[in-house]
Amino acid sequence: MIDDHVIFRRGVRAELEGRVTILGEAGSVEEGARTVLALRPDVVLLDVHLPGGGGVEVIRRVASTRPAQRFLALSVSDAAEDVIAVIRAGARGYVTKTIGGEELADAIRRVHGGDAVFSPRLAGFVLDAFAGTMEPAAIDPELDLLTAREREVLRHLARGYLYKEIAHRLGISAKTVEAHVSAVLRKLQLSNRHELSRWAVERKLVD
Amino acid sequence: MKVMSAATAPALRRDPAQGIAAGVCLGLARRLGVDPLAVRLAFVVAAAAGGLGIVAYVIAWAAIPAPAGAAVPGARRARAQVAAGGGLLMLALLLSLRELGLWFSDALVWPVVLAAVGGGLLWRQSRTSPLPSESPPRAEVAAGVYRGGFGVALVVGAGLLFLQTNGALGPARDVILAVVVITVALALVLAPLLWRLGRNLAEERSERIRSQERAELAAHLHDSVLQTLALVQKRADDPRAVATLARRQERELRAWLWDPGAPTPDASLAASLRAAAADVEEAHGVPVEVVTVGDAHVDDGTIALVAAVREALTNAAKFAGDAGPVALYAESADDRVQVFVRDRGAGFDPAAIPGDRRGVRDSIIARMARHGGHAAIHPAPGGGTEVELTLENVST
Numbered sequence: 001m002i003d004d005h006v007i008f009r010r011g012v013r014a015e016l017e018g019r020v021t022i023l024g025e026a027g028s029v030e031e032g033a034r035t036v037l038a039l040r041p042d043v044v045l046l047d048v049h050l051p052g053g054g055g056v057e058v059i060r061r062v063a064s065t066r067p068a069q070r071f072l073a074l075s076v077s078d079a080a081e082d083v084i085a086v087i088r089a090g091a092r093g094y095v096t097k098t099i100g101g102e103e104l105a106d107a108i109r110r111v112h113g114g115d116a117v118f119s120p121r122l123a124g125f126v127l128d129a130f131a132g133t134m135e136p137a138a139i140d141p142e143l144d145l146l147t148a149r150e151r152e153v154l155r156h157l158a159r160g161y162l163y164k165e166i167a168h169r170l171g172i173s174a175k176t177v178e179a180h181v182s183a184v185l186r187k188l189q190l191s192n193r194h195e196l197s198r199w200a201v202e203r204k205l206v207d
Numbered sequence: 208m209k210v211m212s213a214a215t216a217p218a219l220r221r222d223p224a225q226g227i228a229a230g231v232c233l234g235l236a237r238r239l240g241v242d243p244l245a246v247r248l249a250f251v252v253a254a255a256a257g258g259l260g261i262v263a264y265v266i267a268w269a270a271i272p273a274p275a276g277a278a279v280p281g282a283r284r285a286r287a288q289v290a291a292g293g294g295l296l297m298l299a300l301l302l303s304l305r306e307l308g309l310w311f312s313d314a315l316v317w318p319v320v321l322a323a324v325g326g327g328l329l330w331r332q333s334r335t336s337p338l339p340s341e342s343p344p345r346a347e348v349a350a351g352v353y354r355g356g357f358g359v360a361l362v363v364g365a366g367l368l369f370l371q372t373n374g375a376l377g378p379a380r381d382v383i384l385a386v387v388v389i390t391v392a393l394a395l396v397l398a399p400l401l402w403r404l405g406r407n408l409a410e411e412r413s414e415r416i417r418s419q420e421r422a423e424l425a426a427h428l429h430d431s432v433l434q435t436l437a438l439v440q441k442r443a444d445d446p447r448a449v450a451t452l453a454r455r456q457e458r459e460l461r462a463w464l465w466d467p468g469a470p471t472p473d474a475s476l477a478a479s480l481r482a483a484a485a486d487v488e489e490a491h492g493v494p495v496e497v498v499t500v501g502d503a504h505v506d507d508g509t510i511a512l513v514a515a516v517r518e519a520l521t522n523a524a525k526f527a528g529d530a531g532p533v534a535l536y537a538e539s540a541d542d543r544v545q546v547f548v549r550d551r552g553a554g555f556d557p558a559a560i561p562g563d564r565r566g567v568r569d570s571i572i573a574r575m576a577r578h579g580g581h582a583a584i585h586p587a588p589g590g591g592t593e594v595e596l597t598l599e600n601v602s603t
Contacts, residue, residue: 076457098494120534124498131501131540158498159547160534165589 001025002032002058003047003074008097012045012074015101020108029053033061036069042112046091048075048082059089072111074099080125088189093117115178116185123157126188143191146184153180221273231267255309261297262323269327314372318365325361326395328354359396366392431459447492454494458485476503476544476601479513480537487520493528495520501539504602508578512544512598515582518570519548519594527552527591544598551591571596 003009004027013022023039026032029052036044036058044062046055055073062069071091075082083094092111095104096119107117118126130146146154149170156166163181167174219238222230232250236243253260301320304310366388435456442448473479477499484495503509516535523533527550534549567584571594575582580598587593 120496120498120536124500124536127500127538155536155538158500158538159536159593160496160532160549161587162589165587168588 001045002027002035002050002055003045004028004050005047012104016105016108019101019105029057029061032058036062037065040066040069042070043108044069044071045108046071046073046086048073048086054082055086055091056089059086059091063090070111070114072108072117074104080128083122083125084129084188087122087185090189092185094122095119096121110178114182116181118154118157118181118184120158120160123154126184127151127154127158129193130187130191143187144193146187150180150184153177154184157181219271221268221271229264229268230273231264231271234271235267259319261300262319265293265297266323266327266330270330314369318369318372321365321368322362322392322395325358325365328358328361329396329399362392362395432456450494451489451492455485455489473505476505476509476513476539477501477537479505479509480516480535480546483513483517484520484535487517487524487533491521491524491528493524494532495524495535496532497535497537499537499539503539503544506602508580508598508601509544511574511578512546512580512596515571515574515596516546516548518567519596522567523548523550523552523592523594526550530591539601542600542602544601546596548594548596549587549591550593551587551589553590 001009001012001022002025003012006027009025009027013025016022023041024035026035027050029050032044032046032050044058046058048055050058055071055075059071071086073083073086073091073094074097075086075094076097087094092114093107093116095107095117099107099119110117126146130144130151152170153166156169161169163177164174167177170177219234221234222237225233232246233243236246239246250260250264253263301316305313305316310316369388370385435452438452439449442452480499481497484497487493488495516537520533520535527533530551530553535546536549537544537546571584572582575596575598578598579600580596582597583595585593585595
């Protein structure tokens with residue numbers, strides 16, 4: 001768990017007690033990257049705002065030696081560029097710090113299992129980012145457009161539905177919902193849509 | 208102290224783009240509020256009178272700044288060539304006037320020309336000199352000193368030349384004239400200094416205002432946050448009140464940190480929905496998670512929509528608030544707004560609403576219908592109720 005607020009780390013530790021094993025804690029980019037490489041946890045709980053470059057920098061440092069490391073971003077920040085930036089850097093999910101212990105443990109398990117975790121807010125940001133028009137010639141439909149089904153899944157996430165509720169509502173399996181969300185995550189990380197690129201450039205992800 | 212009328216008249220600026228030569232006459236005319244033609248005629252008449260107008264024009268050219276952005280950066284060399292060319296033309300003109308006899312006397316005109324060039328240089332330097340707080344590069348300082356010294360030398364030299372050629376250095380009868388000339392020369396030398404001093408004072412003042420603003424903002428922030436913290440401590444035994452206080456403070460802080468220029472509720476649908484959610488949250492102590500995608504303008508239809516949403520949120524908070532946060536999702540796209548309000552309560556059957564409970568029927572369903580919209584209430588999977596509001600033909 002990497003977060004620069006000791007009190008917050010203590011609170012999360014108490015809430016996750018008995019649900020998830022916390023291997024270690026760190027309070028800065030430097031310490032965080034070192035700890036992750038030493039302990040090799042299944043999932044890293046990562047604060048978006050950290051002294052020394054933010055969560056994005058931790059992901060970058062770890063990724064060079066441990067590209068498969070899974071990160072779940074956790075933040076109080078509502079700013080779209082912060083959230084999108086950390087997802088584009090490689091985090092597999094984003095939840096806000098107001099999340100309850102049970103839900104957080106569930107999100108950690110899902111990230112560990114290779115799924116993506118979208119909070120309602122992140123789903124809203126993504127719908128916003130993929131809305132609007134693009135130059136037809138510039139579109140790579142594989143990456144720059146969401147399918148109708150993916151859009152539908154995101155809408156339900158934004159409405160506060162859980163995966164299994166979405167599955168029930170849309171008449172598909174929970175696994176399919178997860179596949180859709182993972183596909184959106186992939187597009188989010190790889191698409192060249194200018195809204196996404198702009199956010200990335202602002203956070204100095206792209207040189 | 209006399210207040211200048213600069214507040215109403217436009218600032219004194221040349222307009223090289225629209226003026227005939229360097230835009231001096233046009234700038235003066237605008238500042239004085241007269242016809243440019245009158246100013247131009249005045250300069251032409253003055254020019255015919257021994258070249259005085261030309262000299263005055265050159266001084267004004269040097270002294271009156273062009274509007275910001277008018278000068279082409281990096282065009283130093285070109286500027287120098289133009290200046291040299293202009294100087295030569297001026298010299299030719301003066302010489303022709305001398306030949307034609309439109310002339311006071313060598314003793315008057317040449318010193319005046321020299322003084323004009325020197326004065327122009329000094330004024331120009333004071334205009335472009337950097338702020339004292341920023342340390343200018345060495346070369347620039349050297350150039351400034353060189354130019355300044357050159358200007359002073361020219362002005363003083365012109366004064367001495369004038370005195371000499373008039374024979375005023377000897378006879379006592381011209382002492383008064385000498386004093387006048389020296390005073391003029393001193394004024395020319397000192398005026399830029401005084402001007403610069405005044406300008407720096409003004410800059411200091413605006414800097415002070417800026418830091419004052421910062422201090423006020425910080426004070427405001429601390430007040431609000433500390434206030435909330437004090438309240439939280441006081442009401443520590445009431446978790447719901449504490450949560451409500453914390454969320455309100457969080458909202459305020461977020462708005463201040465990340466959306467300083469966010470649209471006001473009367474301009475944006477998303478903002479009015481957020482405001483409605485905040486009100487309900489505060490009134491009932493139930494968190495409302497708001498997610499909006501896109502935005503729409505506020506008109507009769509969206510105002511009704513917000514009112515219906517407010518009613519739906521209130522119902523959810525009242526009857527399902529204990530079961531967890533209420534989710535509000537609004538999506539505006541392609542002339543259509545869709546809003547979903549979802550709670551996780553026990554749920555209820557809309558058909559079984561008693562006739563005396565008019566809230567849902569009147570405030571939500573009928574209101575939406577009146578504005579060409581549609582409302583649907585259905586149980587949500589996993590428990591709870593979802594109110595779905597749709598409004599078509601909205602300007603997004």
